[in-house]
Amino acid sequence: MPPENSPYAAYDRLFSDALANPDDVTRAKARRKAVLDSVRGDFDRLQSKLGASDREKLESHMISLQTIRDRFDAPSLEFAGACQPLDQSEIVDPEVVANMATTGRLQMDLLAMALACDLTRVGSIMWGYSTADHVYDWVDSEITEGHHLLAHKGDEDTDKVAQNVEINTWFASQLAYFIELRSGPEGHFAYRKVALDMFAHLQRVSPLFAQFVRAQVGDAFLGRMQQEQTADERRQRRMQAAGDA
Numbered sequence: 001m002p003p004e005n006s007p008y009a010a011y012d013r014l015f016s017d018a019l020a021n022p023d024d025v026t027r028a029k030a031r032r033k034a035v036l037d038s039v040r041g042d043f044d045r046l047q048s049k050l051g052a053s054d055r056e057k058l059e060s061h062m063i064s065l066q067t068i069r070d071r072f073d074a075p076s077l078e079f080a081g082a083c084q085p086l087d088q089s090e091i092v093d094p095e096v097v098a099n100m101a102t103t104g105r106l107q108m109d110l111l112a113m114a115l116a117c118d119l120t121r122v123g124s125i126m127w128g129y130s131t132a133d134h135v136y137d138w139v140d141s142e143i144t145e146g147h148h149l150l151a152h153k154g155d156e157d158t159d160k161v162a163q164n165v166e167i168n169t170w171f172a173s174q175l176a177y178f179i180e181l182r183s184g185p186e187g188h189f190a191y192r193k194v195a196l197d198m199f200a201h202l203q204r205v206s207p208l209f210a211q212f213v214r215a216q217v218g219d220a221f222l223g224r225m226q227q228e229q230t231a232d233e234r235r236q237r238r239m240q241a242a243g244d245a
Helices: 007-019 022-047 052-073 097-116 147-151 158-182 189-205 220-244
Strands: none
Touching: 007 097, 022 052, 097 158, 097 189, 147 158, 158 189
């Protein structure tokens, strides 16, 4: 999916079918398929009028459209296991820079849920453009200049350099949040593998920082399986205890 700044809009785009009335979802899929079928009809009529090169380009485009159409035939997402609706708590304006901490964590949680629900196998989060001049005054009330300007201050401007270090430390804490929260053995192996791969890369590029990240290292798939086995054993013990009583 294309970049989406609002975690609420991204959530609707990813999970709307699972949250909506099944009859409404069926009708919406039918409408979308009808539109694509109409486009296919236009393609068939146009194809005979084009040269070989243009037909090849058009065919490539139609393959992409057919891939989209095939998705409509796939079963709608159903929440189960680690794939569960995301608690978005109080809604904040994602366009307000001061809300970046809240919306950023929502985006990270949303990415983890998309992986757990098998809606994607890859994802990325971009906190801002390289020249973005966001003022991170929620990190430190003394910060009044944009991050881009602070990053170009000379070493002699010790106060500004210290502020830039504070901002970078905050960004590092967001990385630690995802790794620590999503590396637990009880988590879905899809996002746990991502978290553990991130931690392994962090150990290579910044071993000192990695020492302060509480990652729960282990095999992503086996950790989940062991948790399931432990849960089954607890259920069996409870059932046995209830039978003995």
